[in-house]
Amino acid sequence: MVMPDVHAPAPDPAERRGRWSRLATGAELPFIAQLVVAGAVFIATTGMRDDHDVTFGAGFAAAVPRLILLVVLAAYLHWLLFTLPAMALARLLGGPRWEAARGALCAVAGAAVLTAAHAWWVTSLWDVPFVPAAAWIAGAGVLPVTAAWYARHRWLWWGGMLARVGALTGIALLVTALGGFLQVRTGFHAYEPPRLERSQYVGEWVGGGGAYRLSLRENGEAEVGNLPPGKRNSGLWEACSGTGTWHFEPKHESGGIFHRGPRDRVSLSIGGCSFGDWQVAGTADQPELFYVVRDPDGPGGPDVTTLHRV
Structure with missing residues (x-):
């Protein structure tokens, strides 16, 4: 089906230049479109990055109406x-004179001025570098x-x-799906999880901005400090600290290009703490250990605790 070309009756030049209400007609539409396409690209490329065994599920589906509302509000705010x-x-x-060319150049100049102003405002409120902030603002505009x-x-x-x-959005979504x-x-x-030797897990691991600590020793001893408990509905200040043992469980390599191989695992046995297996993530140069707490009956999504080696 071919969409009709919807034009308004062209007014005379003086009337056309005087209508301020039509200066940004439809500008919110490409803003919404680029967010939708970016979200589709993010979902389509899930297999190219580490998802920590957490995929989109019922929690994401329930959040879709709120996401749509936020995108529309952001579009009009922009x-x-x-x-x-x-x-x-x-x-x-x-x-x-030369209205089209001058209008385009002046729109670019105005956007550059606004980008600098908004980036300065962002950097004054949050501790972010000016150049990346300006690049994101300009790119979205x-x-x-x-x-x-x-x-x-x-x-x-x-x-x-x-x-x-x-x-154009439909074409972009079809290309993204393909x-x-x-x-x-x-x-x-x-993405394939790294395959490391047992000795490469020995050392100090931290997470949560340094709040979580895990020490794995060569003799099989382990010490944890302030790790979140491996269960839902725990107390606000409940955490796991203590000593125990650890065991490395290597898994087989990937079964082929169509199947991601199972992750290697590190099992912790700490008195008074309930943990399953910590799985391996990240890369060979920057490995990670993570633990997922799922509650099938809960309203929220999985809780992921991630540690990286110091």
Whole structure:
């Protein structure tokens, strides 16, 4: 089915330049689209990274309505704080002569000014570097500003932008789905857990910003400090500390490119603590140990405790 090309009646130049309400028509649509496509790409590439044996389940499905609402609200907030001011600066700096070219250049200049201002605001509130903050803000604003300039240049209504953005988003989602299918079938860059020797697990492991500690010794002794308990519904201050033993359990290699091999495991036996097997994650250069606590009857998702070697 071919979507109709929805245009508004083109007004005369003086009336066209005076309508501020149409400066950023449809700019929120590409913002929503890029978030949807980015989420689809994230899901499609799950097999290329370590998911710590935690996949999307019922908890994710239940959160979808809230995620949609947050995406729509973020789109309109971005429209108000970024795209509309950028197009307003383009309107002030532009003119009737060479309107299309000057409008595009002024929109870029306005977006650059707003990017710097927003990045400065972000760095003043949070401890993040200026350059990465500016890059993320500018990257998220490229498509909305381009769409707003296109809609104003072509004098499109919101429906015309919806047809174009919807078609391009559908194509991007189909390509993403095809890429995800091919990645699963071919095992392209598929993640495999590291295969280490027992001696490589000996040493100090920390997690939770240094709050969790695990010491594995060559003689098989283990000491833990402040590790979260291996069960749900524990007390607020309940934690596991003590000494005991550990045992390394290597598993077989992967069964082929279509199957991720089972992870090697480290079993802990600590008096007064209830743990299952700690599984191996990360890479050979930066290995990790993680433990998943699942509650099939609980409303929340799995709890994952991750430790990395010091």
